[in-house]
Amino acid sequence: MTPEQFRQHGHEVVDWIADYWARVESLPVRSTVAPGDVRAALPDAPPERGEPFADVLGDLDRVVVPGLTHWQHPGFFGYFPANTSGPSVLGDLVSAGLGVQGMSWVTSPAATELEQHVMDWFAELLGLPASFRSTGTGGGVVQDSSSGANLVALLAALHRASGGATVRRGVEPERATVYVSRETHSSMEKAVRIAGLGSDAVRIVEVDGALAMDPAALAARMERDVARGYTPVLVCATVGTTSTTAMDPLAAIGPICQKHGAWLHVDAAYAGVSAVVPELRALQDGVEWADSYTTDAHKWLLTGFDATLFWVADRAALTGALSILPEYLRNAATDAGTVVDYRDWQVPLGRRFRALKLWFVLRWYGAEGLRAHIRTSVALAQELAGWAEADERFDVLSPHPLSLVCLTPRWPAGVDADVATMTLLERLNDGGEVFLTHTTVGGRAVLRIAVGAPATTRAHVERVWTLLREGHDWLAADFATQAAEQAAARQAERDRIAAEARQAVQPADDESAQEPAPAE
Amino acid sequence: MTPEQFRQHGHEVVDWIADYWARVESLPVRSTVAPGDVRAALPDAPPERGEPFADVLGDLDRVVVPGLTHWQHPGFFGYFPANTSGPSVLGDLVSAGLGVQGMSWVTSPAATELEQHVMDWFAELLGLPASFRSTGTGGGVVQDSSSGANLVALLAALHRASGGATVRRGVEPERATVYVSRETHSSMEKAVRIAGLGSDAVRIVEVDGALAMDPAALAARMERDVARGYTPVLVCATVGTTSTTAMDPLAAIGPICQKHGAWLHVDAAYAGVSAVVPELRALQDGVEWADSYTTDAHKWLLTGFDATLFWVADRAALTGALSILPEYLRNAATDAGTVVDYRDWQVPLGRRFRALKLWFVLRWYGAEGLRAHIRTSVALAQELAGWAEADERFDVLSPHPLSLVCLTPRWPAGVDADVATMTLLERLNDGGEVFLTHTTVGGRAVLRIAVGAPATTRAHVERVWTLLREGHDWLAADFATQAAEQAAARQAERDRIAAEARQAVQPADDESAQEPAPAE
Incomplete structure (x- = not known):
């Protein structure tokens, strides 16, 4: 494709995307295809000719x-929102067009x-600690996901716990322990x-009770493990859990980690970016204890x-775990130690130029635009939570400090609540106007409403609230009708059995049964 | 940014890229900045306002x-080329514009x-084996890099060797062995x-001698390890090594792996895509023995x-190693087992829609366009190799079956050949018209010329060949001048010492030395 053909088709694709964004609201949010439908619409063989x-x-x-x-x-x-935005797409487009490799500085x-x-x-x-800046011992790097960040944090922690060993880890795998709560993201396991x-x-x-990690329980568990000869390698504290945005208390967890030499990794995948808003920073008080920290600009920050924005306080632990230098990558700048080679900060060797989209967005x-986006999402979610708290048909999980609201519908007695809640969820998602997902809290199904898509306005939040109430009422009425029908059916069955029983005490060969009762 | 603003700025960025591609040849290939220059040109503080x-x-x-x-x-x-192309960039642009998550089918x-x-x-x-198709027990998936693919292949192999254990690996880390050659990519280590x-x-x-793994040596090493109680987990065979495109013999290695139950992973990061050309498939004879296979469309296939295109013959081993299912990701399609969830085929959870760019490119x-691109690169490289083989100033590393040519310049006696070769490399790269990298073979510095950038034509290959010869001649002349100057300096020094010696046997207080020799 020549540059001039690219210019022509590039304009077509840009227009296609602009049109898609303008019309996306008219499409059903959730795909309606069945497994195999997409493949069935594609030819079996690859195209031979262009x-x-x-x-x-x-x-x-x-x-x-x-x-x-x-x-x-x-x-x-x-789930959580997966923001994108015009400047992000255009930064990525420049990156794709340049097609350069960022594996090494050179x-x-x-x-x-x-x-x-x-x-x-x-x-x-x-407002992250100075230890994370590139001017000190630490530094930041863009990772592919917070899952990937959780992995490299663990590898850095193991490297530190091993005293820098690479040939064989200094800490035996049977002796290493990693601390999470049951609300920690599964990527840590x-x-x-x-x-x-x-x-x-x-x-x-x-x-x-707020689903946050209990520091006293952490301390006790670590003491017990150390006494038994285990090596606490890493504690993963979450700022804003995936299920309910619970906040593990960093200020209490930090000193416990320090006491045992464990690496404190903070997984703030969703919630971390909210700290662009000063009034929300108190949620992560104690972040200065963190050895590493991850938050996703690609969830809620218009990118x-x-x-994934990932920082470490001691970059030497990270590069010690991940660096390897074959001859073909050797160069004067690397040999002189005057530059950072980001290939040693991640699992893969190759790297895209992802900083461009962050730069375009910023x-x-x-900064004021990013703050406005976060504040708008939080305000809408708080409004929704307020409506639900005032409505006897719903229980609202508390606290809900950010833009996720977790609701449990109340159902009439005798109704299987989880089945009813999941039926409501499917009904809303089938409708095509909105899309929600669920979680479980205390073994019960809970609806999650995550506000934060860039195009979402107050009207859309009002609409999901209307649909929730209408769906609840329709289902509750349906359940009531069903219950009434079932009660009627049960009564009919009881009547039939009773009739049969009356027949049974009057045997068929009892002639009196064959005869009409005498008229009174 | 509204859709209409995106339309306007999107056209600007498309034009910027088209113009960049049209003018890139006028820019020095290699960046000329010094460490810190780019940062120094950026403001210290992030922008407060848009x-x-x-x-x-x-x-x-x-x-x-x-x-x-x-x-x-x-x-x-x-290095190796890092192709991109118009349709690839546009497929990626659509993916960025859609901003959907492909972590689960649903x-x-x-x-x-x-x-x-x-x-x-x-x-x-x-022409890959049927076992890799999604219709059987295997399947393909797009990975972030062949480094990432090498990691997940190893995890799948460990899972299989462990008999499916996840709580604790069934194979002890101290007993597991992994087989490579010294030419294997460092990402495997x-x-x-x-x-x-x-x-x-x-x-x-x-x-x-061709830098390919020796199957007899592999067999002997594995036998010895098994006899000592080790468990051979994985053999990484390379089709086209990074240093010189050496080809490990798959047909001979396969049966050895099978005998010991080791997983055969084929790292064909650069060379694998050349198999779109039927006449080049013989290079990977025996690929049907592979348990997994990786090749990068992003190196040499216009993407x-x-x-990274990655296949496994037994997808259950891969997903067994990597799957984890928290409540918030549960859904009917996954529970029914009727779909593939690619999050379980990779390290991260999130996934971009990377298939779009591959689809656009294809x-x-x-297929004929892809074949033409590979055939053109190979033909150009073979032509260059032919020129160099006919020139007494260069040795050409053999074999060179694809589009990489490795050259060792010959230097006059007495010259430090590695210093001279690296000086030639720097001279060429400083010139800005071309960019080459190096490797070492047998401890000697070797220049690598990797043909395959989409814009490279015969004229560019002719030019690098001219620059190589001119650079060689200039340096050789420079070395000759230096050598002559050094020889002259050495002679002058010898003359000086001899004169002093003559003086020494004629003490200063010997009056005869002070007097002119009598005229003859």
Whole structure:
């Protein structure tokens, strides 16, 4: 494709996206295809000859769009939001067009230096400790996901606990322990398995009534493990759990980690970016205890996936765990130690120029634009929570400090509440106007309404609230009707049995039964 | 940014990229900035207020472009090529604009099904075994890099060797062994370290004169390890090593792996995609023995980073190693087992819709377009190798079956050959017209010329050949001048010493020395 053909088709694709954003609200949020539908619409064999670009764009509408769940839809309240925005898409577009590699400083210095700079900017914007800045012993790096960040944090922690060993870890896998709560994201256990510790290295610390990790329980568990000869390697504290945005108390957890030499990793995948708003920073009091910290600009900060912001206080532990230098990557700048080579901060070798989209987003919106986006989402969620708290048909899980609201519908006695709640969820999602997901709290199904898609306005939040109430009423009425029908059916059955029983005490060969009763 | 603002600025960015591609040849290939230059050109503080888009594009030219090494430059012959192309960039642009998550089938069915379909297409196009197709026990998936693929292959192999254990691996880390050659990519050792086996689990098998793994040496090493109680977990065979594109003999290695139950992973990161050309498939004879296989569409197949094509013959081993299912991700399709959830095929949870760019590339170029690109690169490289082989100033490393040519310049006697070769490399790279990298073979510095950037034509290959010869002659002349000057200096020194010696045998107080010799 020549530059001039790219110019023409590029304009077509830009227009396609602008049109998609303008019309996305008219599409059902959740895809309606069944397994296999998309593949069935594609030819069996790969194309032998090139095709006109218009055919590809046509198939995008015909085959792909119906198979999408539209995460940028203003009615998307599922999981956590997966923000993107115009400047993010355009920063990514520049990155794709340049097609440079950022694995080492020397392979494209701007890719590394812009990333260092933007990560320092974000550390400042989020009020993170000075230890995370590139000017000290630490630094920031863009990771592919907080799952990936959780893994590299664990590898850095193991490296530190091993005293820097790489040939064989200095800490035996059978002796290493990692502390989470049952609300910690599953990627931490996945990381423990990948790192070869096995799932039983995971210690699940009790949570309090707000589903936050209990520091006293953590301390007791660590004391017991140390007494038995285990090595506490890492504690994963979560700022804003995936299930309910519970907040593990960093200020209480930090000193416990320090006492035992355990690495404190803070997984703030969703909630961390909220700290651009000063009045929300108290949620992560004690963050200065963290050895590493991860938050996703690609969830709630107007930046497209992937853009995980990850910091460490001691970058030497991270690069010690991950660096390896074959001859073909050697160069004067690396040998002189004057530059950062980000390949040693992550699992893969290759790297895209992801700092560009962060830079575009920061410059288009400015810090004040990012704050406005977070504040708007939080305000809408708080409004929704207020409506639900005032409504006797719903219980609201508390606290709900950010933009996630967890609701449990109340159902008439005798109704299986979890079945009813999941039926309500399916009914709303089938409707196509909104999309919600669920979790369980205390063994009960709970609806999650995550506000934060960039296109979501107050009207959309009002609409999901209306749909929730209407759905609840319709289902409750349905259940009442069902219950009445079932009661009637049960009564009919009882009547039939009673009639049969009356017949049974009057045997068929009893002639009197065959005769009409005498008229009174 | 509204859809209409996006339309306007999107057209600007598309134009910027089209212009960049049109002018990239006029830029020095390698960035000329010094460490810190890019950061110094950026403001210390993040922007408080949003800025006009034109300012960002202006800074792209002012700050970023000078800090880039231009991988899409037609004079880029370094490392391996990092292809991108118009349709790839546009597929990625659509993916960014849609902003959907492909972590589970249900989160956007088309993202999963298009990926399955495209991976089956590529398995067909590359002539890979039927066991890799999604219709059987195996399947393909797009990974972030071949480094990442090497890691998940190892995790799958460990899972299989452990008999499916996850709580604690069934194979003890101290007993697990992994087989590579010294030409194997360093990411395999990195994977071994990440997986907690420690570097000394790595067995480095001898190579033959062509730098290919010696199967007899592999067999002997495995026998010895088994006899000592080790468990051979994985053999990493490389099709096209990073250093010199050496080819490990799969047909001979396969049966050895099978005998010991070791997983055969084929790392064909660079060379694998060449199999779209039927006449090059013999290079990977025996690929049907592979348990897993990785090749990068983002190196040499007109697709932007990242687009690693990875297949396994037994997908259950892979998902067994990597799957974990928290409540918030549960859904009917997953519970019914009727769909693939790609989150269980990789380290991170989140996934971009990377199949789109592969689909765009395949449809724009068709299979015949991809074949033409590979054949052109190979033909150009073979022509260059022919020129160099006929020139007494260079030794050419043999074999060179694909598009990488490794050259060792010959230098006059008495010259430090490695210093001279690296000086030649720097001279060429400083010139800005071309960019090369180096490796070492047998302890000697070797220049690598990797052909394959989409814009590279015969004229560019001719030019690098001219520059190599001119550079060699200039340096050789420089060395000759230096040598002559040094010889003259040495002679002058010898003359001086001789004169002093003559003086020494004629003491200063010997009057005869003070007097002129009598005229003859």
